[in-house]
Amino acid sequence: MDASALEPYVTWGTNPEMAGPINASFPEIKDHNDQLAYEYMDLHPGQYASDIKIEYVFIGSCTNGRLSDLQEAAKILSNKKIKKGVTGVVVPGSRPVRQAAEKIGLDQVFIQAGFEWREPGCSMCLGMNPDKVPEFVHCASTSNRNFAGRQGKNARTHLCSPAMAAAAAINGKFVDIRQMAGGIN
Numbered sequence: 001m002d003a004s005a006l007e008p009y010v011t012w013g014t015n016p017e018m019a020g021p022i023n024a025s026f027p028e029i030k031d032h033n034d035q036l037a038y039e040y041m042d043l044h045p046g047q048y049a050s051d052i053k054i055e056y057v058f059i060g061s062c063t064n065g066r067l068s069d070l071q072e073a074a075k076i077l078s079n080k081k082i083k084k085g086v087t088g089v090v091v092p093g094s095r096p097v098r099q100a101a102e103k104i105g106l107d108q109v110f111i112q113a114g115f116e117w118r119e120p121g122c123s124m125c126l127g128m129n130p131d132k133v134p135e136f137v138h139c140a141s142t143s144n145r146n147f148a149g150r151q152g153k154n155a156r157t158h159l160c161s162p163a164m165a166a167a168a169a170i171n172g173k174f175v176d177i178r179q180m181a182g183g184i185n
């Protein structure tokens, strides 16, 4: 499989399967699960990921909180600021990852861009303790599950890559990182 030919993917629904390429419109409703997912996410077929207002961005989880993930996100965020009104949280996947990231200055890249630089843990991957996405807010998240309520009651999760999440934080919406300066080819 030639992964280099894949467009960046973003989820529109309430399981990881409900996803599509960034430049494709959301699919038609094919069953009751799709109907429920669209209702929960307050989206509809024919819309694009770039139409969604992103107000929360979570970069982390055991799945996408490796050093290489943080490096991809930091590459996008270097010398940039996240959009006013967007809350950004970075949670390294482990303590060694956090230490390695700090050693090469990634924490400063995130902090200067406007992100919170947190202790490692599950955090917003499952809406742990106070780390929740507010009700009805759309969150670009590098975690691995987007079930209803996963990041908080009525929170609307869109799974994406660390680079896509970083770009969404800067723009307040999803963009194709391949078209951003400093993006990934």
Ligand code: SF4
Pocket: 061, 062, 063, 121, 122, 123, 125, 126, 143, 144
């Ligand atoms: S809650 Fe998320 S970050 Fe924590 S172990 Fe499960 S998948 Fe990983």
